Amino acid sequence: MPPTPLTPGFFLRKPDRVARHLLGKLLIRQPNNPSGEPAIGRIVEVEAYFGSNDPAAHAFAGKTARNAVLFGPPGHAYVYFIYGMHYCLNVSCEPEGHAGCVLIRALEPIAGLATMARRRNLAANAHPRLLASGPGRLCQALAITRAHNGLDLTEPSYPLTLADDGFPTQPIDATPRIGIRHAADRPLRFTLRGNPFLSK
DNA sequence: CCAAAGATCTACT
DNA sequence: GTAGATCTTTGGG
Numbered sequence A: 001m002p003p004t005p006l007t008p009g010f011f012l013r014k015p016d017r018v019a020r021h022l023l024g025k026l027l028i029r030q031p032n033n034p035s036g037e038p039a040i041g042r043i044v045e046v047e048a049y050f051g052s053n054d055p056a057a058h059a060f061a062g063k064t065a066r067n068a069v070l071f072g073p074p075g076h077a078y079v080y081f082i083y084g085m086h087y088c089l090n091v092s093c094e095p096e097g098h099a100g101c102v103l104i105r106a107l108e109p110i111a112g113l114a115t116m117a118r119r120r121n122l123a124a125n126a127h128p129r130l131l132a133s134g135p136g137r138l139c140q141a142l143a144i145t146r147a148h149n150g151l152d153l154t155e156p157s158y159p160l161t162l163a164d165d166g167f168p169t170q171p172i173d174a175t176p177r178i179g180i181r182h183a184a185d186r187p188l189r190f191t192l193r194g195n196p197f198l199s200k
Numbered sequence B: 001c002c003a004a005a006g007a008t009c010t011a012c013t
Numbered sequence C: 001g002t003a004g005a006t007c008t009t010t011g012g013g
Helices: A015-022 A113-119 A135-141
Strands: A026-029 A039-049 A077-082 A086-092 A101-111 A160-164 A172-175 A189-192
Touching: A015 A039, A015 A101, A015 A189, A026 A101, A039 A135, A086 A135, A101 A113, A101 A135, A113 A135
Parallel strands: none
Antiparallel strands: A026 A039, A026 A160, A039 A101, A039 A189, A077 A086, A086 A101, A172 A189
16 A cells, blocks of 8 residues: 555654554655655654653753754654764654654665665665664664754655555564663563564 | 763774 | 764753
8 A cells, every 4th residue: 555644643642652653654755856766664663752751751851942842743853963973863742732752763674775875874785784773873874864853744745754554563562762871661662573673 | 161961873802 | 892983952150
């Protein structure tokens, strides 16, 4: 079935519910110029962050210039720069005023693998696992930067879109989130069970 | 103004 | 397994 963009209503639920439902969906990156090819990946690993009552969330200490997108409408991109080198992509969820979000952590490459490899400075025949398995890697593979912060991911005419292609429901594992200091014991990282393109 | 931490990745031992 | 790269954001003086 042809990919259908997700609707804002998809993101109105709590972050853990949205996270589970995002597994198996497509992240579509339109080319920057007409001669380029789209880059498409299937979401296989995500983490849920609750705006309040979640010490690990960027929005835990309240609204700032950096995290303002999280407090806005659902289905929008929150892109931040970390460790001086990497970008990470989140999707805002819950109604406006609530700062829940989902971090996209790994993609299974579906289309545009050569473009992904080039953006990642890898050989054209590099193992596809190296393309987008990890939050920093997938942003590099899809050329996602702070320029995309605040973008509506439900609008198919924009360069970055989330879509459903009818991929069937799969068993899901829930494990602790990666790389955080606080609340590291909560099982809020969700993965497609046994998928070879997970980040760890 | 300055300092410190950070939802990472890669290379090297 | 450990270290280094590299810079934005934030909070305190």
